[in-house]
Amino acid sequence: MGVRQHEATTTGWHQARRQAREAAVPLPVVHLPLGRAAGATLAEPLVALSPLPAYDAAAMDGYAVAGPGPWRVTGRVLAGDPVLPPSLSPGDAMEIGTGAVVPAGAEAVLPYEQAVRSGRTVTGAFSPGRHIRRRGEDCPAGRQVLAAGTVAGPVVLGLAASLGHDSLPVHRRPRVATVLTGSELCGSGIPAAGQVRDAIGPMLPGLIRAAGAEPAGLSRIADDPDAMTGALLRRDAEVLAVCGATSAGAADHLRGALDRLAARVPIHGVACRPGHPQLFAVLPDGRFVVGLPGNPFAALVAALTLLTPLLGRLAGRPEPPPVTAVLDGPVTAHDRDTRLVPVTRIGAAALPVGHDRPGSLWGAAGADALAVVPPGWTGGEVELLPLPSGTPMALPALS
Numbered sequence: 001m002g003v004r005q006h007e008a009t010t011t012g013w014h015q016a017r018r019q020a021r022e023a024a025v026p027l028p029v030v031h032l033p034l035g036r037a038a039g040a041t042l043a044e045p046l047v048a049l050s051p052l053p054a055y056d057a058a059a060m061d062g063y064a065v066a067g068p069g070p071w072r073v074t075g076r077v078l079a080g081d082p083v084l085p086p087s088l089s090p091g092d093a094m095e096i097g098t099g100a101v102v103p104a105g106a107e108a109v110l111p112y113e114q115a116v117r118s119g120r121t122v123t124g125a126f127s128p129g130r131h132i133r134r135r136g137e138d139c140p141a142g143r144q145v146l147a148a149g150t151v152a153g154p155v156v157l158g159l160a161a162s163l164g165h166d167s168l169p170v171h172r173r174p175r176v177a178t179v180l181t182g183s184e185l186c187g188s189g190i191p192a193a194g195q196v197r198d199a200i201g202p203m204l205p206g207l208i209r210a211a212g213a214e215p216a217g218l219s220r221i222a223d224d225p226d227a228m229t230g231a232l233l234r235r236d237a238e239v240l241a242v243c244g245a246t247s248a249g250a251a252d253h254l255r256g257a258l259d260r261l262a263a264r265v266p267i268h269g270v271a272c273r274p275g276h277p278q279l280f281a282v283l284p285d286g287r288f289v290v291g292l293p294g295n296p297f298a299a300l301v302a303a304l305t306l307l308t309p310l311l312g313r314l315a316g317r318p319e320p321p322p323v324t325a326v327l328d329g330p331v332t333a334h335d336r337d338t339r340l341v342p343v344t345r346i347g348a349a350a351l352p353v354g355h356d357r358p359g360s361l362w363g364a365a366g367a368d369a370l371a372v373v374p375p376g377w378t379g380g381e382v383e384l385l386p387l388p389s390g391t392p393m394a395l396p397a398l399s
């Protein structure tokens, strides 16, 4: 009697994502200089160490004036002057540059455009307080401005610097080592007959970074059980992404190697199209293995299904809020599995872009999201998985 070689236990698509996320806890907190914190997640709220602005500052180039005009111009103060300007008495003015310290006693800054200068006298109409940015008016010292869990994107780094920070407490970014399998793969040029150009190696680093993690190198191994076992023993990363070898073929050694190493394999097979052979495992020492199917679009789907939620959790990112749109186009649902369909968003609608065979990244490359089409869907609103654009979204500011 024949023997079934591979008994798949398929996990639902939503459940697979939840399981991958919940298998991890955020990595420890480290203090990183601003220049190295980009893309990491704040482990504590961001607090203003100094008020913004830090002193009463001119918002325009012109004259700081005290009391009613005309005024006698007593000197000039520019941003960065090492000596604070002397205070003004009523009837005094001081020429001032944008960003300079406003002299004590000044009631407003009169922009050059509204001033009439004659010798050492200046006149013009002003309203009290105009064009002076008062110390702390944008943000007082001690104020919490961003919540823990905010991604330290470029704007957050600029804000942190404005508020006096040199470094930030962030969760250590998970490292992801990539292992490519497949003796047919080539890494450059036009593939010869029987060869396939590696499309996953160039795609993964951006996906890994967008999820809040760091790529930790890429290795290629032969389709060989010992090479696979050796690759799984690498200890320089918390997560291993193994590309190809997830399925049941004679050259697919991932599952066998995991079993030999006594890994737990909570997910092998996800009810989605493409990407159903994807795999999630935990090695005895706690490192994670995500198996991405070899077909490149299937690998992208699997990366967004299992890898991104896992990395987001390790990186300390909160679960992103669901995004939905009305799917508007000729899409046929699968009867049992969730379909992932590349779409572009126009207003509240999502339009399929096509070219979405498992082996082709063409459609996904021109899309801004994958629509999540549940089994049996007959029309209407669907969830969207945004494709990374390189600008991680921050949480809203605290009120």
Ligand SMILES: Nc1nc2c(c(=O)[nH]1)N[C@H]1C(S)=C(S)[C@@H](COP(=O)(O)OP(=O)(O)OC[C@H]3O[C@@H](n4cnc5c(N)ncnc54)[C@H](O)[C@@H]3O)O[C@H]1N2
Pocket: 180, 181, 182, 184, 185, 196, 197, 198, 199, 200, 201, 243, 244, 245, 246, 247, 248, 249, 252, 275, 276, 277, 292, 293, 294, 295, 296, 298, 358
């Ligand atoms: N008996 C079964 N066979 C297959 C099943 C199944 O359920 N039962 N599933 C099919 C599906 S769906 C997929 S997807 C693939 C997944 O296979 P593997 O993860 O084992 O990947 P490979 O067999 O190595 O490769 C599949 C395909 O992808 C190409 N490939 C591999 N790596 C890359 C890369 N880095 N860049 C570009 N293309 C790559 C490879 O040449 C193959 O054409 O299994 C099916 N079979």
Ligand code: MOO
Pocket: 272, 273, 274, 275, 276, 277, 293, 295, 298, 358, 359
């Ligand atoms: O994962 Mo496969 O068809 O679903 O490419």
